[in-house]
Amino acid sequence: MYGLIGKFISADGKRDELIGYLLEGLRDMPGCLSYIVASDPAEPNTIWVTEAWSDADSHKASLALPQVQAAIQKARPIIAGMEQIAETQPQGGHGLHSGD
Amino acid sequence: MYGLIGKFISADGKRDELIGYLLEGLRDMPGCLSYIVASDPAEPNTIWVTEAWSDADSHKASLALPQVQAAIQKARPIIAGMEQIAETQPQGGHGLHSGD
Numbered sequence: 001m002y003g004l005i006g007k008f009i010s011a012d013g014k015r016d017e018l019i020g021y022l023l024e025g026l027r028d029m030p031g032c033l034s035y036i037v038a039s040d041p042a043e044p045n046t047i048w049v050t051e052a053w054s055d056a057d058s059h060k061a062s063l064a065l066p067q068v069q070a071a072i073q074k075a076r077p078i079i080a081g082m083e084q085i086a087e088t089q090p091q092g093g094h095g096l097h098s099g100d
Numbered sequence: 101m102y103g104l105i106g107k108f109i110s111a112d113g114k115r116d117e118l119i120g121y122l123l124e125g126l127r128d129m130p131g132c133l134s135y136i137v138a139s140d141p142a143e144p145n146t147i148w149v150t151e152a153w154s155d156a157d158s159h160k161a162s163l164a165l166p167q168v169q170a171a172i173q174k175a176r177p178i179i180a181g182m183e184q185i186a187e188t189q190p191q192g193g194h195g196l197h198s199g200d
Contacts, residue, residue, distance in 0.1 A: 095134030
């Protein structure tokens with residue numbers, strides 16, 4: 001498995017809008033086992049995204065999916081920053097599911 | 101919802117054993133929506149744990165469950181460090197499920 005832990009910083013006051021675009025984009029992504037979008041109660045513009053995929057190629061391929069491309073187009077103007085915290089190798093747990 | 105992103109550092113060479121205890125402990129935790137245990141390919145003793153719960157109280161209560169207490173007892177001697185990266189408020193996504 002392949003995992004990502006990352007942070008988005010939205011433009012001021014645009015966090016909820018950005019979260020909406022992120023959630024829109026994540027429907028029907030082959031190989032996606034988990035993709036959770038969370039706000040940070042301590043930082044008003046920060047969004048945490050934690051992902052698990054069957055492999056790195058599935059993640060890479062997802063970026064070309066039409067719904068993901070559409071979400072990226074809408075999100076881009078209100079993204080003030082992005083930071084990758086870690087690339088991981090998920091070993092197991094609860095909540096790893098193909099499809100939804 | 102309530103979320104946690106955290107890091108465990110195992111004693112040298114004990115990461116796989118520690119991951120095993122973490123995975124053992126997480127069965128049947130009420131209110132647990134996602135709990136993913138991952139190794140870090142870039143740091144040989146690092147484990148990432150990302151969690152989503154229905155609320156903070158469910159997370160707190162889980163620490164008293166017998167299977168979690170048993171896992172903590174076994175894990176403690178081989179934990180070299182712990183770091184909480186963020187407390188979050190999950191807003192949605194894929195892979196948020198009660199039970200398993």
